[in-house]
Amino acid sequence: MQRRSFLRKAGIGLAGAGAAALSPAALAQAPEVKWRVATTWTKGLESIWTPFDNMLKRISEATGGKFQLQMFAAGEIVPAPGVIDAVKDGTVQAGYAAGYFYVGKDPTFAFDTALPFGMNTRQQTAWMYEGGGMQLLRDFFKEYNIYNIPCGNTTCQMGGWYRKEIKTVADLKGLKMRIPGLAGQVLQRLGVVPSMIPPPDVYTALEKGTIDATELATPAIDESANLNRVAKYYYYPSWWEGSAQVSLYVNMQQWNALPKAYQYLLEFACAECNIAFQTGQDAKNPPAMKRLVAAGTQLRPLSNGIMTACYKVAHELYDEIAAKNPKFKKVYEPWKKFRDEEVEWFSLAEAHFDNFMIAMARNEQRAAAKKKGT
Amino acid sequence: MQRRSFLRKAGIGLAGAGAAALSPAALAQAPEVKWRVATTWTKGLESIWTPFDNMLKRISEATGGKFQLQMFAAGEIVPAPGVIDAVKDGTVQAGYAAGYFYVGKDPTFAFDTALPFGMNTRQQTAWMYEGGGMQLLRDFFKEYNIYNIPCGNTTCQMGGWYRKEIKTVADLKGLKMRIPGLAGQVLQRLGVVPSMIPPPDVYTALEKGTIDATELATPAIDESANLNRVAKYYYYPSWWEGSAQVSLYVNMQQWNALPKAYQYLLEFACAECNIAFQTGQDAKNPPAMKRLVAAGTQLRPLSNGIMTACYKVAHELYDEIAAKNPKFKKVYEPWKKFRDEEVEWFSLAEAHFDNFMIAMARNEQRAAAKKKGT
Numbered sequence: 001m002q003r004r005s006f007l008r009k010a011g012i013g014l015a016g017a018g019a020a021a022l023s024p025a026a027l028a029q030a031p032e033v034k035w036r037v038a039t040t041w042t043k044g045l046e047s048i049w050t051p052f053d054n055m056l057k058r059i060s061e062a063t064g065g066k067f068q069l070q071m072f073a074a075g076e077i078v079p080a081p082g083v084i085d086a087v088k089d090g091t092v093q094a095g096y097a098a099g100y101f102y103v104g105k106d107p108t109f110a111f112d113t114a115l116p117f118g119m120n121t122r123q124q125t126a127w128m129y130e131g132g133g134m135q136l137l138r139d140f141f142k143e144y145n146i147y148n149i150p151c152g153n154t155t156c157q158m159g160g161w162y163r164k165e166i167k168t169v170a171d172l173k174g175l176k177m178r179i180p181g182l183a184g185q186v187l188q189r190l191g192v193v194p195s196m197i198p199p200p201d202v203y204t205a206l207e208k209g210t211i212d213a214t215e216l217a218t219p220a221i222d223e224s225a226n227l228n229r230v231a232k233y234y235y236y237p238s239w240w241e242g243s244a245q246v247s248l249y250v251n252m253q254q255w256n257a258l259p260k261a262y263q264y265l266l267e268f269a270c271a272e273c274n275i276a277f278q279t280g281q282d283a284k285n286p287p288a289m290k291r292l293v294a295a296g297t298q299l300r301p302l303s304n305g306i307m308t309a310c311y312k313v314a315h316e317l318y319d320e321i322a323a324k325n326p327k328f329k330k331v332y333e334p335w336k337k338f339r340d341e342e343v344e345w346f347s348l349a350e351a352h353f354d355n356f357m358i359a360m361a362r363n364e365q366r367a368a369a370k371k372k373g374t
Numbered sequence: 375m376q377r378r379s380f381l382r383k384a385g386i387g388l389a390g391a392g393a394a395a396l397s398p399a400a401l402a403q404a405p406e407v408k409w410r411v412a413t414t415w416t417k418g419l420e421s422i423w424t425p426f427d428n429m430l431k432r433i434s435e436a437t438g439g440k441f442q443l444q445m446f447a448a449g450e451i452v453p454a455p456g457v458i459d460a461v462k463d464g465t466v467q468a469g470y471a472a473g474y475f476y477v478g479k480d481p482t483f484a485f486d487t488a489l490p491f492g493m494n495t496r497q498q499t500a501w502m503y504e505g506g507g508m509q510l511l512r513d514f515f516k517e518y519n520i521y522n523i524p525c526g527n528t529t530c531q532m533g534g535w536y537r538k539e540i541k542t543v544a545d546l547k548g549l550k551m552r553i554p555g556l557a558g559q560v561l562q563r564l565g566v567v568p569s570m571i572p573p574p575d576v577y578t579a580l581e582k583g584t585i586d587a588t589e590l591a592t593p594a595i596d597e598s599a600n601l602n603r604v605a606k607y608y609y610y611p612s613w614w615e616g617s618a619q620v621s622l623y624v625n626m627q628q629w630n631a632l633p634k635a636y637q638y639l640l641e642f643a644c645a646e647c648n649i650a651f652q653t654g655q656d657a658k659n660p661p662a663m664k665r666l667v668a669a670g671t672q673l674r675p676l677s678n679g680i681m682t683a684c685y686k687v688a689h690e691l692y693d694e695i696a697a698k699n700p701k702f703k704k705v706y707e708p709w710k711k712f713r714d715e716e717v718e719w720f721s722l723a724e725a726h727f728d729n730f731m732i733a734m735a736r737n738e739q740r741a742a743a744k745k746k747g748t
């Protein structure tokens with residue numbers, strides 16, 4: 001048993017953990033702590049891998065190598081779908097993943113990442129840190145023997161890659177699309193044939209026409225998948241991922257056994273990782289999008305008709321799930337209230353500022369194009 | 375001399391600082407570190423005071439009381455305008471402030487907080503952490519003997535309180551407004567008579583009509599100032615504070631003398647504080663705004679005509695400053711390029727997602743109002 005042998009090696013019991021702190025006296029007796037962190041991703045997904053890996057390096061440096069966490073790619077210890085169970089059972093001390101990969105176990109997992117027509121990045125972070133979300137999800141994850149800490153967000157994603165244009169709800173009928181989870185369920189009700197193809201096989205499936213479309217992530221992440229070569233149209237936004245949080249999932253016994261100083265350090269460091277992940281996306285997306293467009297990708301907004309139909313179906317689905325799943329209902333109701341209040345607030349200063357800056361940029365681009373043309 | 379006596383008390387010199395780490399051996403010899411942090415704010419500004427104060431408590435807890443930072447309100451050690459000099463000279467080890475308070479020394483300070491028509495919260499954070507902003511500003515602050523660390527953001531502010539409605543640029547002519555810094559300079563060129571009245575005197579000045587309008591901050595911050603009792607109209611957005619970052623300014627010798635473990639800890643903790651500050655605003659603004667509106671405050675968007683005129687003047691002002699201030703120019707040019715690329719990227723998925731959610735919320739409100747009416 002990995003967990004037991006770790007605890008023996010670490011030489012600390014649950015009883016003593018509360019007293020430990022970063023004081024020299026306490027740390028002199030504190031054990032070296034070495035954790036294995038299983039992830040659902042591969043090293044090739046640089047935008048997801050790097051901010052977390054940097055955090056692990058900085059934790060090691062901050063502790064003079066005393067607290068070491070090593071990340072293992074999907075499949076190295078357990079395959080991606082097994083990460084949550086591996087953390088729960090103590091096969092690994094922690095996991096780095098997105099909760100919504102596990103909606104098959106319980107749709108409540110989605111709140112730790114994203115739901116269709118959920119919150120944008122700022123709103124999700126506000127819900128977690130100041131809106132009661134953290135406590136609701138800590139209660140939920142406790143049943144999986146897990147202590148969850150947010151540590152990143154992809155920001156608002158794109159609506160995926162399509163071989164042909166999609167203009168109306170009628171165009172969704174029969175569309176074969178790789179789209180998992182709750183979004184797949186929403187689209188299925190509107191005629192889409194959703195499927196779950198593993199990421200490495202998506203390129204070939206699109207090329208051969210086994211699927212007509214696929215969702216992925218942001219330009220910074222999507223660029224490396226080269227889907228622009230097999231699908232011309234790149235739609236926005238991903239109404240199913242207005243933001244997508246990723247988390248560190250820590251085995252509860254390991255969390256409780258951690259010296260208090262390391263608990264603080266890990267929470268502080270995850271906050272920095274959260275910023276690093278999100279700002280990495282914000283900084284990398286503009287140049288990635290420019291390269292994609294320069295290589296021929298056609299950008300299209302999803303039509304209001306499609307968005308509105310999906311919005312309606314998504315909320316019907318939530319009501320149905322809430323009616324039969326009390327865990328989901330317990331989180332959904334305060335989540336929806338918080339979301340609605342945030343949207344109303346963001347409609348004032350935030351939206352007006354952002355939309356004005358966008359309008360000015362378009363004016364300047366038009367003026368520059370006109371000048372060039374004359 | 376505070377700084378010297380601290381260094382003597384701490385018993386650590388610059389030479390040894392690089393080797394220290396959170397290893398038990400190093401920490402056993404590490405000194406207790408006690409810092410005084412001067413701020414530009416008072417304890418009454420709960421939204422600004424609390425997240426930083428919580429961070430200081432958590433740092434103390436993480437180190438078993440070994441690293442203690444104590445915050446002093448404006449005037450307790452030095453008045454608000456003196457904070458930067460007090461840090462520079464080592465009167466205090468650190469300061470908690472907003473850089474743009476010091477544009478009188480050099481307008482380049484504004485980049486560490488906000489410039490009119492600058493970046494929104496996400497964009498500012500991305501510029502700092504991943505867009506080269508941190509290094510540019512570290513170079514700038516080095517000349518003030520300061521190591522700067524971002525630790526909060528007010529998010530997009532409101533456009534201030536007005537005794538009468540302002541609809542066109544002509545309405546700005548002769549308007550007596552409390553508005554400091556670069557925004558005051560922009561509005562002055564459009565006929566406003568800007569003034570700088572200390573916060574405690576603003577209420578009376580508005581009540582007596584000494585001023586017609588004042589800028590302040592967000593509903594969560596403004597509510598405690600009770601300005602709604604003396605000015606009916608609350609405009610949005612603050613085009614001069616699309617976001618406003620606050621920072622920890624550390625005396626460079628103190629930073630260099632800090633054990634490496636504490637340097638990491640402080641940077642990690644400031645990242646968490648950055649999130650706590652911003653999410654505190656996002657969570658508190660919606661209910662604060664509701665209370666203000668319920669008490670009779672009239673919300674108004676600033677007109678496109680006013681916004682566009684200010685946008686033009688602001689950029690003329692930047693060009694003028696850049697032409698004669700090489701430090702400003704060195705930061706302004708890459709800052710503007712980054713801002714423009716961010717605005718273009720945000721015009722796609724982010725803006726479409728946000729604007730769709732706002733449109734749906736308005737539809738639902740209209741439908742609810744109609745139902746109530748029948």
